[in-house]
Amino acid sequence: MGSCCSVTTCSKATVCPECRAEGKPVGLKTLQHLVIEEKRGAIGDGNYYFCATPDCPVVYYNAEGSVTFHKEDLIVKVGLKESNNPPILVCYCFNITEGDIREEIRKTGRSTASQRIRSEIKARSCACEINNPSGRCCLGDVEKVEKQLMPFKI
Ligand SMILES: [Zn+2]
Numbered sequence: 001m002g003s004c005c006s007v008t009t010c011s012k013a014t015v016c017p018e019c020r021a022e023g024k025p026v027g028l029k030t031l032q033h034l035v036i037e038e039k040r041g042a043i044g045d046g047n048y049y050f051c052a053t054p055d056c057p058v059v060y061y062n063a064e065g066s067v068t069f070h071k072e073d074l075i076v077k078v079g080l081k082e083s084n085n086p087p088i089l090v091c092y093c094f095n096i097t098e099g100d101i102r103e104e105i106r107k108t109g110r111s112t113a114s115q116r117i118r119s120e121i122k123a124r125s126c127a128c129e130i131n132n133p134s135g136r137c138c139l140g141d142v143e144k145v146e147k148q149l150m151p152f153k154i
Helices: 028-034 098-108 113-122 139-149
Strands: 024-026 048-050 058-062 068-070 089-091
Touching: 089 113, 089 139, 098 113, 098 139, 113 139
Parallel strands: none
Antiparallel strands: 024 048, 048 058, 058 068
């Protein structure tokens, strides 16, 4: 897309080697927990990034672009890269899917998923860092889904 890398100053490229979108930094701990055993040895100790492009097969890549892990190299399905293939997990710690939230709203008119997660976070039983492929807390994603499905919630 851009032409920033036409010059040699761009040594710290953090774009996905496949789709060229900018990734988000992700901790090694996340990779070590989610990459399948056969490939775990390739992780090393570089800086890794998470590619959030839905149709890109790359999940993790290192800063040099020399190591990549594709979605089939992970022990979990990456919800955001499986959009045609429900159920989509929005919370990896407590196995909450988009369908669960939809179902609860259909039955009760509201969703308690984010509340439940908040209390789990308080109880310190949330482990997104090792369970969620993005290495981030899923609460933001859950709230986004709730908002989408329940547009009139205050
Ligand atoms: Zn990508």
